[in-house]
Amino acid sequence: MNNFKKIFHFIVPYKKYAYLNIFFNVLYALFSTLSFMALIPMMQVLFDQAKQNTVQPKWEGIVHAKTFLENYLSYFITHSTATFGVGYTLSVMVTVIISIFLLKNLSDYFAMFFITFLRNGILRDMRNAMYKKTIDLPLAFFSEKRKGDTISRIAGDVNEVQASMLSILELIVKEPLTIIFTIIMMFTISTKLTIFVFIFIPLSGYVISLIGKRLKKQSTKAQEEQGVFLSTIEETLGGLKVVKGYNAEKYFNTVFQQSTGRFFNLSNLIANRQNLASPVSEFMGIMVIAILLWYGGHMVLIEKTLNGASFIAYMGLAYNILTPAKSISKASYSIKRGNAAAERVLEILEQENPITSRENAIQKHDFETEIALKNIDFKYEDELVLSNFSLTVTKGQTVALVGQSGSGKSTIANLLTRFYDVTDGEIAIDSKNIKDLDLHSLRGLMGLVTQDSILFNDTIKANIALGKLDATDDEIIDALKIANAFEFVTALPKGIYTNIGDSGNKLSGGQKQRLSIARAVLKNPPIMILDEATSALDTESEKFVQVALENMMQNRTSIVIAHRLSTIQKADVIVVMQKGKIVEQGTHDALLALNGTYTKLVNMQSFE
Numbered sequence: 001m002n003n004f005k006k007i008f009h010f011i012v013p014y015k016k017y018a019y020l021n022i023f024f025n026v027l028y029a030l031f032s033t034l035s036f037m038a039l040i041p042m043m044q045v046l047f048d049q050a051k052q053n054t055v056q057p058k059w060e061g062i063v064h065a066k067t068f069l070e071n072y073l074s075y076f077i078t079h080s081t082a083t084f085g086v087g088y089t090l091s092v093m094v095t096v097i098i099s100i101f102l103l104k105n106l107s108d109y110f111a112m113f114f115i116t117f118l119r120n121g122i123l124r125d126m127r128n129a130m131y132k133k134t135i136d137l138p139l140a141f142f143s144e145k146r147k148g149d150t151i152s153r154i155a156g157d158v159n160e161v162q163a164s165m166l167s168i169l170e171l172i173v174k175e176p177l178t179i180i181f182t183i184i185m186m187f188t189i190s191t192k193l194t195i196f197v198f199i200f201i202p203l204s205g206y207v208i209s210l211i212g213k214r215l216k217k218q219s220t221k222a223q224e225e226q227g228v229f230l231s232t233i234e235e236t237l238g239g240l241k242v243v244k245g246y247n248a249e250k251y252f253n254t255v256f257q258q259s260t261g262r263f264f265n266l267s268n269l270i271a272n273r274q275n276l277a278s279p280v281s282e283f284m285g286i287m288v289i290a291i292l293l294w295y296g297g298h299m300v301l302i303e304k305t306l307n308g309a310s311f312i313a314y315m316g317l318a319y320n321i322l323t324p325a326k327s328i329s330k331a332s333y334s335i336k337r338g339n340a341a342a343e344r345v346l347e348i349l350e351q352e353n354p355i356t357s358r359e360n361a362i363q364k365h366d367f368e369t370e371i372a373l374k375n376i377d378f379k380y381e382d383e384l385v386l387s388n389f390s391l392t393v394t395k396g397q398t399v400a401l402v403g404q405s406g407s408g409k410s411t412i413a414n415l416l417t418r419f420y421d422v423t424d425g426e427i428a429i430d431s432k433n434i435k436d437l438d439l440h441s442l443r444g445l446m447g448l449v450t451q452d453s454i455l456f457n458d459t460i461k462a463n464i465a466l467g468k469l470d471a472t473d474d475e476i477i478d479a480l481k482i483a484n485a486f487e488f489v490t491a492l493p494k495g496i497y498t499n500i501g502d503s504g505n506k507l508s509g510g511q512k513q514r515l516s517i518a519r520a521v522l523k524n525p526p527i528m529i530l531d532e533a534t535s536a537l538d539t540e541s542e543k544f545v546q547v548a549l550e551n552m553m554q555n556r557t558s559i560v561i562a563h564r565l566s567t568i569q570k571a572d573v574i575v576v577m578q579k580g581k582i583v584e585q586g587t588h589d590a591l592l593a594l595n596g597t598y599t600k601l602v603n604m605q606s607f608e
Contacts, residue, residue: 164338
């Protein structure tokens with residue numbers, strides 16, 4: 001139950017619904033028991049077994065409550081039958097029984113009515129918390145996790161936990177109270193018979209408990225497998241061009257079907273184990289009822305210590321225990337499944353986020369002098385990517401980072417924006433360590449244009465306005481003009497209100513990249529980071545984008561990570577990197593004069 005205790009705070013905002021549910025469940029349990037007790041006087045009238053009592057009894061305190069109720073009932077039956085006839089007495093009895101059953105079912109409805117708000121509120125809040133945590137966690141977390149597994153936790157596991165919380169309420173309130181009230185009434189009818197029956201109940205409970213022992217382990221495996229096939233779907237849809245281009249449909253079909261096959265087998269195991277709970281608990285209950293019939297019949301027919309009407313009502317009460325007992329066994333399995341899901345949910349919710357704003361972090365909204373990278377080292381797990389790297393970028397400069405793939409260029413962009421933190425050394429903006437700056441204000445100083453144009457399934461306006469959520473149409477249009485994108489946008493059917501499809505797939509690569517630039521322009525940050533912004537483009541698109549980039553970089557501090565050297569010839573400083581270290585730096589002409597690594601890179605690209 002520790003996992004559920006950790007999630008308990010999600011119930012707190014909806015506690016009034018939990019209290020109302022408990023209140024109506026108490027009423028349900030009470031009326032459920034009384035509905036069987038009400039049968040006793042009716043059957044006594046039917047079989048003419050009612051005790052004759054012409055004297056109205058007097059209340060003598062709670063200790064004698066049972067005797068008072070029995071005497072008052074016999075007095076009422078005797079008096080009403082003598083005054084109005086047996087038909088009237090039966091009508092009253094039937095009306096009472098119908099009223100009790102009506103109150104029982106109304107209580108059940110209201111209990112479920114209020115728990116609906118509790119269930120759906122918990123589901124919404126847990127999903128919101130999971131999503132918020134997911135987008136707060138650093139990129140490093142998702143380099144180790146499947147996206148589909150995270151989606152599975154937010155969609156499926158949260159649902160399972162919510163259902164299990166409902167099961168807990170049933171497990172500790174509704175069904176146990178029904179059983180307790182029923183047992184109390186059974187004792188009032190016959191203590192001897194009830195003690196005899198309850199010798200056999202622990203045995204049946206033990207048999208039922210054996211079924212659920214492996215359920216949690218199997219549920220965890222099933223939920224993990226769900227994450228695998230959701231990941232396969234997500235990856236296949238994301239790379240559909242490659243899948244089709246390489247005729248790999250059959251391979252991915254096989255991968256997906258193998259995963260769903262494993263999920264099928266695990267789901268069958270879990271469902272069949274769960275389904276076994278109900279018939280086993282019912283069979284064990286019927287065994288108890290059979291023993292009860294034998295011993296109770298002996299008390300009625302031979303010992304004459306119990307009348308027939310009371311025994312029939314007693315049998316009804318005994319059977320009344322079976323339904324909640326079955327529900328408890330089902331709920332206990334649901335809780336085992338939910339516990340497995342709760343572990344997976346908590347793994348996300350309790351995941352430590354190392355990249356956060358420190359307490360009393362500095363709010364910084366402008367850039368004044370320089371960015372300094374001082375003797376920084378960085379490792380991806382055990383692989384050293386940057387070693388003793390130092391660089392100063394003065395305000396207003398355009399600094400380009402060049403080098404072969406794997407030299408650590410893009411890592412610099414990730415460290416400046418604190419997508420990752422340095423292993424050693426420090427990065428400072430205006431002599432302030434970026435770890436001491438408020439994370440939101442740090443990223444507010446920077447605009448980012450990446451190699452992959454990350455756009456969302458929404459309108460052009462909505463995508464660009466991420467840079468400034470309250471932007472007007474005129475501001476959007478101004479940004480599009482600077483980004484050299486205004487002409488193609490105005491040619492679209494709905495202009496800036498055109499939906500660009502999933503990941504912007506309705507647009508060309510160059511068009512998508514110019515929208516990414518427009519987004520950065522609209523944000524209007526003092527520092528611009530361009531991470532291979534033109535490397536994925538054809539020559540014609542590159543020209544359009546290059547004009548857009550030059551427009552954007554005017555009067556800004558820019559850090560350009562470049563694959564195509566033709567795009568950075570005008571940079572103030574070109575830094576040549578190799579295996580995480582700086583091997584050369586200077587202007588384009590100065591580096592060519594050195595006839596070193598940079599010259600080789602230029603010659604290679606010229607040859608290409």
